[in-house]
Amino acid sequence: MQLVKSELAPRKSRPRQGVGLHKLLAPYFGTPGNVAITIICLALVALIAAKAISWLVLDAVFSGNPATCKASVGACWPFITSKFRFMVFGFYPYEEQWRPVAALAIFFAACGISMNPATWGRKLAAFWAIALLVIFWLMLGGVLGLEYVPTAKWGGLPLSFMLSFIGLAAAFPLGIVLALARASKLPVIKVLAIAFIELVRGVPLISILFMASVMLPLFMPDGFTIDKLLRAQVAIILFAAAYVAEIVRGGLQAIPKGQYEASAAMGLHYWQMMRLIVLPQAIKIMIPPLVTLFIGFFQDTTLVVIVGLLDFLDTIRSAMRDPQWQGIAVLEGYVFAATVYLLFSTIMGAYSRFLERHFRMGHD
Amino acid sequence: MKRMTTRMLLAGLATAFLTSVTSPASAQATLDAVTKRGKLICGVSQPTPGFAVPDSKGVMTGFDVDVCRAVAAAVYGAPDKVDFVPTNINTRFQVLQSGEIDVLSRQTTMTFSRDNSLGLDFGPTVFYDGQGLMVPKQLKIESAKDLAGAAICILPGTTTLQNLADFFRANNKKFESVVFENPDENRNAFFSGRCDATSSDRSDLASIRAVANNPADFVVLPETISKEPLAPAVRQGDSNWRDIVSWAVYALIAAEEKGITKDNVDQQLTSQDPEIQRMLGVTGDLGKMIGLDNKWAYNIVKGVGNYSDVFERNLGEETPLGLTRGPNQQWTKGGLLYAPPFR
Numbered sequence: 222m223q224l225v226k227s228e229l230a231p232r233k234s235r236p237r238q239g240v241g242l243h244k245l246l247a248p249y250f251g252t253p254g255n256v257a258i259t260i261i262c263l264a265l266v267a268l269i270a271a272k273a274i275s276w277l278v279l280d281a282v283f284s285g286n287p288a289t290c291k292a293s294v295g296a297c298w299p300f301i302t303s304k305f306r307f308m309v310f311g312f313y314p315y316e317e318q319w320r321p322v323a324a325l326a327i328f329f330a331a332c333g334i335s336m337n338p339a340t341w342g343r344k345l346a347a348f349w350a351i352a353l354l355v356i357f358w359l360m361l362g363g364v365l366g367l368e369y370v371p372t373a374k375w376g377g378l379p380l381s382f383m384l385s386f387i388g389l390a391a392a393f394p395l396g397i398v399l400a401l402a403r404a405s406k407l408p409v410i411k412v413l414a415i416a417f418i419e420l421v422r423g424v425p426l427i428s429i430l431f432m433a434s435v436m437l438p439l440f441m442p443d444g445f446t447i448d449k450l451l452r453a454q455v456a457i458i459l460f461a462a463a464y465v466a467e468i469v470r471g472g473l474q475a476i477p478k479g480q481y482e483a484s485a486a487m488g489l490h491y492w493q494m495m496r497l498i499v500l501p502q503a504i505k506i507m508i509p510p511l512v513t514l515f516i517g518f519f520q521d522t523t524l525v526v527i528v529g530l531l532d533f534l535d536t537i538r539s540a541m542r543d544p545q546w547q548g549i550a551v552l553e554g555y556v557f558a559a560t561v562y563l564l565f566s567t568i569m570g571a572y573s574r575f576l577e578r579h580f581r582m583g584h585d
Numbered sequence: 586m587k588r589m590t591t592r593m594l595l596a597g598l599a600t601a602f603l604t605s606v607t608s609p610a611s612a613q614a615t616l617d618a619v620t621k622r623g624k625l626i627c628g629v630s631q632p633t634p635g636f637a638v639p640d641s642k643g644v645m646t647g648f649d650v651d652v653c654r655a656v657a658a659a660v661y662g663a664p665d666k667v668d669f670v671p672t673n674i675n676t677r678f679q680v681l682q683s684g685e686i687d688v689l690s691r692q693t694t695m696t697f698s699r700d701n702s703l704g705l706d707f708g709p710t711v712f713y714d715g716q717g718l719m720v721p722k723q724l725k726i727e728s729a730k731d732l733a734g735a736a737i738c739i740l741p742g743t744t745t746l747q748n749l750a751d752f753f754r755a756n757n758k759k760f761e762s763v764v765f766e767n768p769d770e771n772r773n774a775f776f777s778g779r780c781d782a783t784s785s786d787r788s789d790l791a792s793i794r795a796v797a798n799n800p801a802d803f804v805v806l807p808e809t810i811s812k813e814p815l816a817p818a819v820r821q822g823d824s825n826w827r828d829i830v831s832w833a834v835y836a837l838i839a840a841e842e843k844g845i846t847k848d849n850v851d852q853q854l855t856s857q858d859p860e861i862q863r864m865l866g867v868t869g870d871l872g873k874m875i876g877l878d879n880k881w882a883y884n885i886v887k888g889v890g891n892y893s894d895v896f897e898r899n900l901g902e903e904t905p906l907g908l909t910r911g912p913n914q915q916w917t918k919g920g921l922l923y924a925p926p927f928r
Contacts, residue, residue, distance in 0.1 A: 304641055307642070310643070438683030438684070528676075529672055540639070541769070543634065543638055545905060548769075
């Protein structure tokens with residue numbers, strides 16, 4: 222039996238190079254099958270786009286009242302414009318709504334500054350502390366000439382941001398501690414950490430919020446209630462901490478054992494090893510799952526409706542219940558919500574990719 | 586200096602936060618606590634057309650909301666001294682028990698077990714509702730008894746499904762329930778023909794029908810398959826507070842019966858009718874007896890109007906809900922509203 226070919230393979234011409242039109246189109250129109258699939262997909266896209274554009278723009282009503290909307294088949298944008306401030310700020314007193322605007326502006330500015338890794342350090346932490354203090358003062362008032370606005374009246378977009386950002390920011394250090402505790406060699410600490418993480422992860426967020434809002438006050442002494450927003454915020458922090466802990470644990474496990482041994486050989490004790498060697502490497506790995514978690518929480522804050530707080534999606538749903546607009550504008554509210562959520566999620570996603578590039582992760 | 590301001594700011598914030606932390610709950614003291622706080626805290630529905638819904642400025646309006654405003658007017662003389670807390674259908678009673686709210690005015694049906702096992706007391710019925718059924722006209726159905734085997738769209742209510750099941754079992758018929766989590770889905774499913782009928786409280790059916798492209802295409806069937814007397818509730822054990830809430834409602838009803846309206850209440854102060862005089866605090870000490878100002882009922886009518894004003898403004902035929910008074914009519918006109926005498 223002959224295993225070696227005796228004659229040369231037939232010569233083929235050199236593959237065509239360059240980025241001509243044919244090269245771009247080849248994957249789509251290369252074979253009759255591909256041509257068919259492409260045409261079907263294009264037709265579907267055109268169909269959906271045509272419907273969407275005619276609903277969103279061509280047939281849409283841009284100014285008017287519920288009656289003009291009812292007469293039209295397109296989208297009803299006056300609903301959004303007339304309800305805009307309620308959707309964004311909820312029950313926050315109408316005349317005082319410059320305060321959440323200012324608070325959001327400070328918050329976005331602080332986020333914008335912190336996005337540049339060159340600014341990270343002690344000064345930034347101090348800046349954030351001051352910024353948060355000013356934001357709370359603006360929102361809550363009661364001192365220095367601002368009218369007191371109880372937390373029960375906070376709502377809309379500022380509430381969504383507050384619950385998710387403060388939730389994750391506070392959950393992060395707690396999560397790291399939990400993850401380290403879970404990896405600890407001390408059995409009591411380890412078991413406690415495992416119990417907490419598994420218990421919290423095994424229960425849906427809504428039931429934790431329910432416990433915090435309904436059960437907790439029943440255990441309190443008569444006449445003593447804890448602020449509702451605070452309860453929801455603490456519930457979200459504890460919940461997020463369990464998830465952060467598992468992400469951190471994954472990050473820790475990805476660090477080669479040699480790193481631990483080398484730092485021990487250098488004479489570093491446990492906290493030095495963690496702070497200087499292990500965590501800085503692990504955190505880089507954790508960025509994508511952390512951002513995913515964050516985007517999820519940003520949208521999950523809607524569940525605080527069970528406590529009677531209205532976040533951004535809840536205020537939009539409330540606006541739809543106005544009898545003047547009921548049944549006329551349903552999709553428009555959700556389109557508005559989706560646009561805003563998409564905008565912020567996209568920014569977060571893009572920033573996460575920037576950070577990954579910045580730290581040059583991966584093996585390239 | 587700079588540190589000082591920061592510290593003052595912190596201290597101020599902490600105080601502001603802590604004041605929101607403490608709130609009243611102990612029995613017999615609700616009126617004191619409410620007076621001291623300067624604001625009534627009222628639990629209402631999560632936005633529901635006609636009963637509790639925010640306007641474009643975030644100000645709550647609605648039938649249940651106006652009941653709260655009446656209580657605030659009675660206590661403070663100002664109907665806008667209320668903070669509204671939207672309560673979830675599953676947690677509404679706990680929120681009341683734990684002392685977070687002073688009154689629950691939330692489309693809540695008074696029933697025996699709720700009154701006697703949940704640590705709360707109901708005030709007088711403010712709205713007589715009942716579960717009904719609505720069908721598309723083209724089905725040519727005239728009675729709920731003809732709905733054998735029908736698919737019925739409902740919301741996951743507390744008693745909606747149970748009432749339907751009881752009704753159909755009593756008539757030895759079958760039906761299929763299609764449950765929707767959200768009112769918009771329920772409505773669209775019904776309009777698009779996914780179900781043969783939809784069932785809810787009659788007030789709710791009216792609001793569903795009102796938003797149809799052509800409301801005349803749908804009919805509400807004559808049967809009322811359950812009694813749903815909606816009433817405000819307070820914590821059990823503070824009968825003074827319960828009296829205040831009850832008589833605030835009675836004042837709304839009696840004002841209509843006596844022809845006192847938001848517009849003519851000032852003229853009525855000179856009325857010769859002794860009951861009107863007592864009610865409006867011109868003579869007698871009725872207000873003092875329940876720990877309020879003698880002008881309490883005057884303030885209610887001045888602030889929110891009488892029952893008819895409240896009904897027509899939020900639910901009446903001029904509104905998108907377009908409800909007729911039905912059983913919610915004065916007893917003198919064949920309805921069920923009957924306020925005890927003010928003497």
